[in-house]
Amino acid sequence: MGAARARWGVAAAALAVMAGAAMAGSFALGAQAAEVKSIAVLTPEQGTDYGWNQQGVDAAKAVAEKYGLKFMPAEGLGYGDVRPTLRELSEEGASLMIAHASGYNTAAPEIAAETKTPVAIVDRPDAMKPGLVADYTLYAHEGAYLAGEMAALMTRTGTVGIVVSGEPPSWNAQSAGFAQGVKATNPKVKIVYAVIGPAAYSDAAGGRRVTESVISAGADVILGQGNGSSFGMIEAVETTKATDGGDVWFIDVIGDKSSIDKGHLLSSVMWNMVPVYSAMVEDLKAGTFGTKRYRIQLADDSVKLLKTKHIPADVWKTVMATRDKIVDGSVKVDLVTDAEGVRKMMSSVAAK
């Protein structure tokens, strides 16, 4: 009898502990199911850049339509202080504010804490806070691997280039994925890597200047990662001949610039952020916002390569075969997100 009473006592204590832990957990997480009525997106440039800004705005709009939410875009905010805009959107009743620039990832968590309006940020997974701050740093390294394979198959000079306007983790992942794709396809191909500036996202002149130098160093296929500065890279590709006298190809990222192409856009590593933003809305509703990372991948086509008329059929076929191997796991692409790790993978650095 005494033993049975003791067992009941232990069981009751365990239940009490579990209940307490659950309650503490819910307080600690601070994540409670929320009603989602509207979605706001803040972008540094207008959502018409056929790239990062446009994909972000278009995806937020699509998700608003999908869930019947009010869509609240705030575009072209620049790279300065967005705190006033965040406060304004919060006061106007935004249920979720997507701060769509790495430059906003300090201000947005602050305003989230101040206004209690959930925010989504990029490039700061350390700032995640259940119920309040989610990070959606996205890695399209698998798609970039395919772009690297394509570049290695298309180069005539035996040198390809990567030009970036900054080194955020997302772009580092793509630079590294591209390098892996090049080396796996043809180890003899050299990779020249150059950064325009620490955060030269809208530096079109810098994009052009650096790309011209990379082309002069022998590259005839350029992977360009930049917001507005991508247009400067494209200008360089359009107005500069490769060292063999032929044309230079450009591989873009995130969006589709084929409607403004003058014949040099080979492909693009396209991102679809609709699944990511949808997951955020679902997480807000379920009370799990800010508790997990989001991803894009080849498997669900949230990452895919743009097919243009400039890609030879045999090259496309080869690349798509590799895509299938990545999806089924027979080809692994390493995720490298730090700048130092990226630079180690480049021929120009390794050649030292």
Next chain:
Amino acid sequence: MEHLLTAAFLGSLLLGAVTAGVPLLLAGLGEQISEKAGVLNIGLEGMMLFGAYFGFAVAYQSGSFALGFLAGGAAGAVAALVMVLLCVRLGMNQIVVGIAITLAGEGLTALLHYFTFARSYPRLDKIGTLAVPGLSGLPVVGDALFNRSLLVYLAVLLPFALIWVFRRTQFGLNLQAAGDKPAALDAAGVSVMGTRAAAVLLTGFLGGLGGAYLSTVGGGLFLPFMTGGAGFISIVLAMLARGKPLWVLFGAFLFGASLSLTTAMQVAGIDVPTDVIQMLPFAMVILVLVVFGRHSYLPPALGLPYHRGER
């Protein structure tokens, strides 16, 4: 690394240095004129943006780079009119008005871009060049330095012209007096406001011209915020050069050369963090100008409004 020591690669670095330096040179010289007359023009970034937008728009629509440059300069001068009215005429705080002009430049040009080019992103071809006989054929440097557009040559000659204006002309002396002792200039029967207004308008024109060069030649297109702080760098150049136009010329091309050096270091595979490499242009220019330009001179009345009758 040896494979990089080709004429094409070295030439592209030199060309990049010139292209990056010219907007800073034009805007920096403009700022120097304004500062000489006692007006600190913090709105240079905004004036450059106005020049960049209108310079590109006119060059694209007309097919003429020359018209684009003129339009860019004119747009910068129109933006400078605000500073003339509010600071020179009404004596308002030059820093506050300057910041307002910069913010207006960023916002308005972004808005104009949205309604005009934000979906088509038109791009210009390369600008025509003018070869200097006997020099343009030199290996490596020939094409990069002596086969450039007319505006580049004019920009390089401008500091020498300004030295002559500052030292040898009545207008130059008036500028100096407006910045040193505006009351004395007034007492001599010369309008301080008129002198300062002319200086600010010239600053606006040169800043706008620099912006137009940046968009039409540097980028080949216009993008919102594309100056990326070039106006502020020009202000720093002008202040560190302390009234000496040749120091602005030197500083602008040192900055451009440093930018090219950062590219060269990366392409050559110098294994140092990118942030350190990217810091070099700023560090180098500040170091050189602080060390060698410290004995130069800033006008005593710089940044101060002039009210007639005040001592």
